[in-house]
Amino acid sequence: MYICGLTKFTYVHACTLNSDDRPLSTQTREGLKEFIRRARALSGDDDLHPMQLKSDHGSEYKGAFATFMTQQQNQNPGFYEQKYTTGSRAASNAWAERVLQSFRRLLYSHYRSIEEQWENNNTPAQQRVFNWVPVLDTITQRYNERRHNTIKARPIDAIVGVNPVSYTHLRAHETKANL
Numbered sequence: 057m058y059i060c061g062l063t064k065f066t067y068v069h070a071c072t073l074n075s076d077d078r079p080l081s082t083q084t085r086e087g088l089k090e091f092i093r094r095a096r097a098l099s100g101d102d103d104l105h106p107m108q109l110k111s112d113h114g115s116e117y118k119g120a121f122a123t124f125m126t127q128q129q130n131q132n133p134g135f136y137e138q139k140y141t142t143g144s145r146a147a148s149n150a151w152a153e154r155v156l157q158s159f160r161r162l163l164y165s166h167y168r169s170i171e172e173q174w175e176n177n178n179t180p181a182q183q184r185v186f187n188w189v190p191v192l193d194t195i196t197q198r199y200n201e202r203r204h205n206t207i208k209a210r211p212i213d214a215i216v217g218v219n220p221v222s223y224t225h226l227r228a229h230e231t232k233a234n235l
Contacts, residue, residue, distance in 0.1 A: 058091035059155050060106070063214035064204045065098075066155060067091040068196050070189045081119035088124070098215050105135040110152070112141050162195045163188060 058067045069087030071080055088109075096104045105128070111117050117138070128136040167186055174184050200211045207214055 057152070057156065057159070058087060059152065060095065060211070060215065061108075061110075061151070062207075063211050064155070064200075064207055065095060065211040065215045066159070066196055066199050067094055068159070068192050070192055080116040081121040084116040085121040085124045088121070095215055098212065099217065105132050107135055108137045108139055110139045110141065159195065159199055162198050163191070166191055166195060 058069065059065070067087070067090060069083070069090060071083045071087075073080075092104070092106065096102055109125070125136055125138055167188070170186055171184075173179075203210050209218075
C-alpha cells in the first residue's frame, strides 16, 4: 500500500507471493513506480516526486527497491528520502495502520455484498470463492473518492488540484506547520 501523507491519495499494489522475486523488492519497486505514475497522471505534473517514503525495515525495501531509491535520490536531490518506523510494532506507524483499517472496512463491505449475492442465488458453499485482487482498483478508487476530515477534501481532489483544496495549498500549509 502506497499513501501520500499530504493528500491521503492511496494506491494498493498486489504482490505475488509465489514469485521468484524474494524478498519482493522488485514488486515493491514496481508498486512505487505505479503509484508515482498515477499521481503524476492525475495531477498533470510529470515532475512530481515523493519527498519522503516511510516504511519498516522489511527486506522488500532492500535490493531492487533500494537501488531504485538511490538512483532517484541522485537524479532528484531533496526527494525520495527514506525514513523507517521505529520498532516492529504496528503502533509505530499508527497513521498507516489507520489507512489500512479504512481500506479493510471498504473491502469487507464489498465482500458482504458478494456474500449476499451468493445467498440470494443459493450458491453452493464449494463455489463461494472470493478473490479480492481484481477489486483492488475499485476499493482504492472508493477510498480516494471519500472525503477525509484531515485534509477537508477527497484525496482525488487534492492530488488533481480541484477546489477547495489543491496539492500546492496543502504543501504550503504543511510547510508552515513544520516551521
